[in-house]
Every structure is written in structure tokens, then in C-alpha cells.
Amino acid sequence: MVPEAEFDSYYGRPVIKAPSWAAPDIAGYFFFGGLAGAGSVFAAAAQLTGRPRTATALKVSSLAGVSLSVAALIHDLGRPARFAHMLRVFKPTSPMSMGSWLLSAYGPAAGAAAASAVTRRLPGAGAVATGAAALLGPAVAAYTGVLAADTAVPAWHGAHRELPYLFTASAAAAAAGMALVVGPVRENAPARHAAGLAALADTVVVKAAERRLGVVAETYRRGRAGVLLRTARGLTVAGAAGAAFAGGRRPVAIASGLALLAGSACTRFGVFEAGMASALDPKYTVEPQRARLERRAP
Numbered sequence: 001m002v003p004e005a006e007f008d009s010y011y012g013r014p015v016i017k018a019p020s021w022a023a024p025d026i027a028g029y030f031f032f033g034g035l036a037g038a039g040s041v042f043a044a045a046a047q048l049t050g051r052p053r054t055a056t057a058l059k060v061s062s063l064a065g066v067s068l069s070v071a072a073l074i075h076d077l078g079r080p081a082r083f084a085h086m087l088r089v090f091k092p093t094s095p096m097s098m099g100s101w102l103l104s105a106y107g108p109a110a111g112a113a114a115a116s117a118v119t120r121r122l123p124g125a126g127a128v129a130t131g132a133a134a135l136l137g138p139a140v141a142a143y144t145g146v147l148a149a150d151t152a153v154p155a156w157h158g159a160h161r162e163l164p165y166l167f168t169a170s171a172a173a174a175a176a177g178m179a180l181v182v183g184p185v186r187e188n189a190p191a192r193h194a195a196g197l198a199a200l201a202d203t204v205v206v207k208a209a210e211r212r213l214g215v216v217a218e219t220y221r222r223g224r225a226g227v228l229l230r231t232a233r234g235l236t237v238a239g240a241a242g243a244a245f246a247g248g249r250r251p252v253a254i255a256s257g258l259a260l261l262a263g264s265a266c267t268r269f270g271v272f273e274a275g276m277a278s279a280l281d282p283k284y285t286v287e288p289q290r291a292r293l294e295r296r297a298p
Helices: 023-048 052-077 080-086 095-119 123-149 163-182 189-221 223-244 250-280 283-296
Strands: none
Touching: 023 052, 023 095, 023 123, 023 163, 023 189, 023 250, 052 080, 052 095, 052 123, 052 163, 080 095, 095 123, 123 163, 163 189, 163 223, 163 250, 189 223, 189 250, 189 283, 223 250, 250 283
């Protein structure tokens, strides 16, 4: 007696409300946080393998990255006090709550590591801070992907399995690029190898996400998001290829590093734009629901 459920929007209006996030703030927050987190891991590895100049430069860039990331977040929040207010609650099931606490722990560790490396004082405390930043770095690089996927935005939530891995691969590419730019040529062999692995992982994860998203994958291929993500793939692949053949050529290493950094930034902005496009078009909310209903039908 009950008619079958039908999913449709109200007069073609969006089914969900798009996030009120500004692209420069939130996509910048994603990018700089990823660069910082992965950079701390690379810095610790450089220090352990006897690459002091690269380690020091990456510690400084990680401090700059997390500072810019927090500044972008606070700018989007509107008032600095709002960031402090998020620390009133410790909620393990909330990516935003965990991310706030993570940044609060990671930032001082990255700052202490950079200060010790630059001033060459308190090397013991600097080593502890470097290790702490490296331990927290992967979470800093990945958690923004979890944060985006935890929303109702179709292009983000639909890729909840892949988005943290994509952000981590993109962060690794950015950190490798930074190492190529700021480190001496004789110390950049690990960064050149990491660039190739990050570019491969980035490509594989994007393809996996597009296959599983179905019709929502259109938002990753069309419009501004499509342009940004195609540019990101081109820059990342070109940067990785240049890094592989850089050898002892400093100009090639710098150009490759800049390409990797730009590719990582385009990836974050492209994912952001794909999410906004999917939230504004009711098709990308309605069609997946219809597909789920058809799969459940006997």
C-alpha cells in the first residue's frame, strides 16, 4: 500500500547546504598542513641519515607550513578565540576536535625542532622535538582528508576511503618537492625517490576514487575542479620525472621541486572545488541515492 520511495530535489534546488568555507582559507589549510606534516617526517629521516642541511631546511619549512595552516584556519573561523574554543572539548569521534588538538600538539613540537636546528642549541631537546613532530606528522598530513570526508558533501563523503590516502600522497609529493628546492643536490637522493612513489600513489588513489564515486566522479573531471586536478596530475608527474633525472643538476632539481609543490596545491584546491560543485548540484546527491535503492531492490 505504501508507494516506493523516490529521491528527488525540491524544484531543482540543492539538497544539502554547501559549506561556507572559502577556498583560499580551507584549501590552503589543507595544503600547508600536509606540507608541514610530511616535511617533519622527511626532516627526521634526513637527520637520521646524515643530511643536516636538508633536515634543518625542512624543519623550518614545516614550522612555516603549520603556522600558515593554522592562520588560514583561524582566518576562516573569523576570530582567533574560536580556535581556542574548539579545545574546550576532546571528542575522539570528531575529526575537527581531534584535528584541533593534533595541531596544538604538533605546532610546538615543530617549532622547537626548527628553533634547535637553526640556533644549534639544546640538541637533545631538539632531537626529542624532531621525533615528536615526525610521529605526529602523518596524522597532520592525513586528518584533513578525514575531516572533509566526514561531511555530507557527495564528492568528499563518497571518497571517504580514498581521500585520506590522497591527501597523504599529495603531502609526501609536496615535502619531496620542498626537499629538492631547499636541500643541496648531494643530499636529495631520498627526496627524488619519494617524489616518484608519491606521484604513483597520487595517481592510483585518484583513479580508485573516481571508479567508486560513479556519477559523482564527474565533479572531479569537469569545471574548475577538472582543470585544477588535470593540472595537478601534469605537474606532479612532470616533477617526479624531473626529479628522477635531476642527478647533480641543481636547476632541474629546483624546477622539479616547484612543480611537485604546485601540483600538491592544485590537488587540494581541485578536491575543494569538486566538493563545492557536488554540493550545489542536486544531481550528485539524488543520483547516488537512486543507485543505492536500485541495488537493494529484489
